[in-house]
Amino acid sequence: MEASQPSILRRFPRRLAATSLLVFTAVGCGGETKPLQIPVAGKVTIDGKPATEGGVSYRDAASGMIQPAGKIQPDGTYSLTHDRREGAPPGKYRVIVFVTESPKTDPGGNAGLPRVVVNKRFTDPATTPLLVEVKEGASAGQYDLAVTR
Secondary structure, three states: OOOHHHHHHHHHHHHHHHHHHHHHHHHHHOOOOOOOOEOOEEEEEEOOEEOOOEEEEEEEOOOOOOOOEEEEOOOOEEEOEEOOEEOEOOEEEEEEEEEEEOOOOOOOOOOOOOEEOOOHHHHOOOOOOOEEEEOOOOOOOOOOEEEOO
16 A cells, blocks of 8 residues: 555646646636727717717617716717726617706805706607717717707
8 A cells, every 4th residue: 555655646746737737727718708899989069069068878779788888078078988998899879968067056165966958859768869880990070979958
């Protein structure tokens, strides 16, 4: 019995090394592949003037499930993020837009909630006339959005 122990002890380091190699290889190969996302940025105008605050949300035209979104910046620009990454998956989207205005602060320093100033039809995926296709090689201005009060 003692004669077999040295051979087991000699094989143990090789087996440990082989097992470790398999585990590390499997962990390295098991990473999730993220779907393609295309950068999407544009400008929102309301009645021809840059919107200064609010948000934009793209809803997948077929399912309504995918919802890349972005915040409207003070100069009217926006860019989308989805799944904590910049851009949006390729596809056709219904776009909803919330252009808001912050209320004036009263003498006591209190401000109310922002007020939505865009026409209601732009805030509902069922009624929005804004349809956009996200695709590679988009031309300048392709994701610009014009809305009304």
